[in-house]
Amino acid sequence: MPGFLKEYYKRNGTMMGSVMLGLVLFWTVGLIILPQLSMLDFSFRPNLPPPEIGGPKDIYTLENYKYLIFGPEGGGQDYNAVDLAVFYRTLVAAIFVTLFNLLLCYPIAYYLGQNKGNHIRIFALMLIIPYWINEILRAFALRIIFGETGVLNTLLVGTGIFDTPFDFIRNDIALYAGLGYAYILLMIFPIYNVIESLDHNQIEAARDLGAPWWRIHWRVVIPYAKPGISSGCTMVFMLSAGALAAPQILGGPSSLWFTQLIYQQFNDNSDWPQGAAYAIVLLVTCILLVLAVMRLFKVNMGDIGK
Amino acid sequence: MSAGVGVDLENLWIRFGDFVAVRDANVNIKGGDFFSFLGPSGCGKTTILRAVSGFLEPSEGNVLIGGNNMKGIGPNKRPTALIFQNLALFPLMKVWENITFSMEIAGASARDRRKRADELLDMIALSGQGDKLPSELSGGQRQRVAIARALCAEPDVLLLDEPLSALDLKLRQHMRTELREIQKRVGITFIYITHDQGEALTMSDDIAVMRAGVIDQIGDGKAIYNDPATAFAASFVGENNVFRGKVSKLSGNEALISTNRSGDLLARISTANHGKLKVGDDAMMFIRPEALSLATSGSTGDNFVTAKVTHEEFEGNTFNIFTEGDGGKEIKVSIPNLGQSFDDHTGQPITLEYEASNAVVVPAGELANE
Numbered sequence: 099m100p101g102f103l104k105e106y107y108k109r110n111g112t113m114m115g116s117v118m119l120g121l122v123l124f125w126t127v128g129l130i131i132l133p134q135l136s137m138l139d140f141s142f143r144p145n146l147p148p149p150e151i152g153g154p155k156d157i158y159t160l161e162n163y164k165y166l167i168f169g170p171e172g173g174g175q176d177y178n179a180v181d182l183a184v185f186y187r188t189l190v191a192a193i194f195v196t197l198f199n200l201l202l203c204y205p206i207a208y209y210l211g212q213n214k215g216n217h218i219r220i221f222a223l224m225l226i227i228p229y230w231i232n233e234i235l236r237a238f239a240l241r242i243i244f245g246e247t248g249v250l251n252t253l254l255v256g257t258g259i260f261d262t263p264f265d266f267i268r269n270d271i272a273l274y275a276g277l278g279y280a281y282i283l284l285m286i287f288p289i290y291n292v293i294e295s296l297d298h299n300q301i302e303a304a305r306d307l308g309a310p311w312w313r314i315h316w317r318v319v320i321p322y323a324k325p326g327i328s329s330g331c332t333m334v335f336m337l338s339a340g341a342l343a344a345p346q347i348l349g350g351p352s353s354l355w356f357t358q359l360i361y362q363q364f365n366d367n368s369d370w371p372q373g374a375a376y377a378i379v380l381l382v383t384c385i386l387l388v389l390a391v392m393r394l395f396k397v398n399m400g401d402i403g404k
Numbered sequence: 405m406s407a408g409v410g411v412d413l414e415n416l417w418i419r420f421g422d423f424v425a426v427r428d429a430n431v432n433i434k435g436g437d438f439f440s441f442l443g444p445s446g447c448g449k450t451t452i453l454r455a456v457s458g459f460l461e462p463s464e465g466n467v468l469i470g471g472n473n474m475k476g477i478g479p480n481k482r483p484t485a486l487i488f489q490n491l492a493l494f495p496l497m498k499v500w501e502n503i504t505f506s507m508e509i510a511g512a513s514a515r516d517r518r519k520r521a522d523e524l525l526d527m528i529a530l531s532g533q534g535d536k537l538p539s540e541l542s543g544g545q546r547q548r549v550a551i552a553r554a555l556c557a558e559p560d561v562l563l564l565d566e567p568l569s570a571l572d573l574k575l576r577q578h579m580r581t582e583l584r585e586i587q588k589r590v591g592i593t594f595i596y597i598t599h600d601q602g603e604a605l606t607m608s609d610d611i612a613v614m615r616a617g618v619i620d621q622i623g624d625g626k627a628i629y630n631d632p633a634t635a636f637a638a639s640f641v642g643e644n645n646v647f648r649g650k651v652s653k654l655s656g657n658e659a660l661i662s663t664n665r666s667g668d669l670l671a672r673i674s675t676a677n678h679g680k681l682k683v684g685d686d687a688m689m690f691i692r693p694e695a696l697s698l699a700t701s702g703s704t705g706d707n708f709v710t711a712k713v714t715h716e717e718f719e720g721n722t723f724n725i726f727t728e729g730d731g732g733k734e735i736k737v738s739i740p741n742l743g744q745s746f747d748d749h750t751g752q753p754i755t756l757e758y759e760a761s762n763a764v765v766v767p768a769g770e771l772a773n774e
């Protein structure tokens with residue numbers, strides 16, 4: 099038995115230690131790794147009716163991945179332009195939502211982190227309360243605001259700023275607002291957490307040495323907050339790219355989110371292998387993108403948990 | 405060397421809500437001086453320093469640097485550099501980047517910064533350590549980096565907020581000498597804050613003694629030590645024995661104080677109180693432990709004190725005798741150890757003798773740590 103296991107058992111006892119270890123293994127292996135592996139397996143098999151599963155036609159194939167790139171065989175196109183466009187647009191939109199969220203949340207996190215007192219606690223509470231309301235309800239509430247006869251349009255037309263109602267939904271503004279709003283906390287809290295531990299004297303020292311406010315942020319605060327910024331950005335990006343409810347409810351009719359395509363494959367077409375292949379392409383692309391960006395900004399994996 | 409830039413505080417008041425942190429401070433600090441604010445914790449020292457560096461606007465009054473009123477000028481625009489109590493080095497920047505941060509802000513090239521950093525590292529005896537991170541240095545080395553970082557900004561006035569308080573005793577004493585040498589070399593004005601009277605006395609040209617937002621006395625070390633203006637200054641700076649009583653007779657600048665236990669005692673009135681004491685006033689007389697000695701003949705008079713010895717101790721360089729005193733406080737006598745034999749007096753009455761010129765009278769007032 100390796101040393102750390104021995105130590106672990108000595109600390110927790112054989113019975114308790116085994117139960118806890120078993121639960122953790124069940125959670126990681128049973129609930130996360132195994133289902134994902136079976137998805138991976140699915141994605142390399144053809145979509146067969148149940149009687150043929152395990153039969154001679156059930157062989158490994160790249161068919162499902164080819165479909166995303168080249169479209170249906172004999173479909174008359176060189177590429178699966180529609181699905182690839184949705185894939186590309188989803189990633190770009192998720193990056194945009196992440197950056198927008200960062201710009202919005204950094205000042206808030208900085209303010210919360212560097213000020214003390216009761217009003218800070220009230221602010222934090224006000225940020226949390228919207229999350230008591232479930233996702234669907236929140237999304238539909240945004241429709242009330244952004245809809246054609248919604249609050250915002252009534253206001254804009256009523257005050258004469260616009261002549262006709264603006265279609266926030268068709269122009270994806272409602273979608274971006276919904277996604278941004280949904281993940282604000284996931285961006286604020288990691289950044290707030292690191293900035294709270296930044297010694298205020300460092301900010302004053304930089305100021306005393308002649309730095310204007312933006313250089314203080316650039317040279318002192320942001321480098322210090324980098325681990326928080328990267329965990330916030332990673333979470334918001336991953337969750338935006340993988341969101342389903344918000345695009346379903348707030349997206350315009352023409353703009354599909356890639357997750358909606360995946361959902362259609364699984365649900366409407368009952369084509370699990372195809373859906374699994376799409377989902378895995380999305381997952382792997384997102385992970386690679388995050389790793390590349392972390393490399394670019396010299397963030398270590400170890401810093402992210404901070 | 406230039407005369408340096410002076411700092412003046414004119415009728416400076418600083419309030420936090422109803423609380424008065426600094427009350428009507430008037431200080432003139434000469435250019436090129438090493439000036440200390442000395443006072444107990446919470447008396448408003450940091451508050452004054454923050455008003456000079458520009459982090460705090462005074463409620464009333466003015467801060468002048470080099471004769472220019474600093475009202476409305478932010479900390480990044482003042483010719484001051486502040487060394488924080490906890491140093492506040494930038495942990496993610498290398499030592500040389502820390503030191504030349506002000507040059508980076510001013511847009512200097514990396515080559516110029518590197519060169520200047522090397523010069524300053526030589527000066528603080530840390531040559532070749534520029535590529536380390538602050539966390540890789542010892543406490544004393546970090547201290548010196550903070551000084552170099554502040555000096556690199558070429559301030560006219562360097563402000564130091566108890567920069568040695570985090571160091572151990574040995575290092576602290578070493579850094580005192582070093583700070584003083586650096587100040588002489590660069591020739592700029594240093595404003596130093598401390599609650600350690602030893603630090604203030606050894607390093608400063610002039611000292612301001614502060615008590616609860618009020619400046620009690622300004623003067624050089626000798627004046628503060630030998631000629632205190634208030635009971636607080638007398639009891640805060642160095643060890644002192646206090647005798648409470650009433651003024652019973654005045655002659656010139658000497659006063660006779662009548663005490664309950666020790667009878668009439670003669671002493672010199674401190675310079676700041678000349679002409680201010682009247683017969684019948686409550687007064688306090690202070691005598692340093694080293695200014696008292698055992699009377700050779702059993703004489704009595706107005707420069708003799710008789711008291712019973714409570715205990716004795718041997719401190720190496722001195723024998724200390726403690727006797728019952730006026731107002732519940734012990735009287736401490738320090739006798740230099742010159743190798744003489746020393747009798748045990750515990751429980752016996754002894755007669756102590758002093759020179760009237762070594763005893764000083766001030767109006768009765770608040771004592772330090774009462």
Ligand SMILES: Nc1ncnc2c1ncn2[C@@H]1O[C@H](COP(=O)(O)OP(=O)(O)OP(=O)(O)O)[C@@H](O)[C@H]1O
Binds near residue numbers: 445447599
């Ligand atoms: N921002 C503030 N708001 C309210 N009161 C304050 C503020 N800053 C300081 N004070 C009060 O002013 C007084 C003086 O504080 P200051 O920090 O100047 O003390 P100090 O002499 O530097 O003490 P120390 O030696 O402990 O550092 C203290 O009683 C403190 O509580």
Ligand SMILES: [Mg+2]
Binds near residue numbers: 449450451565
């Ligand atoms: Mg202080």
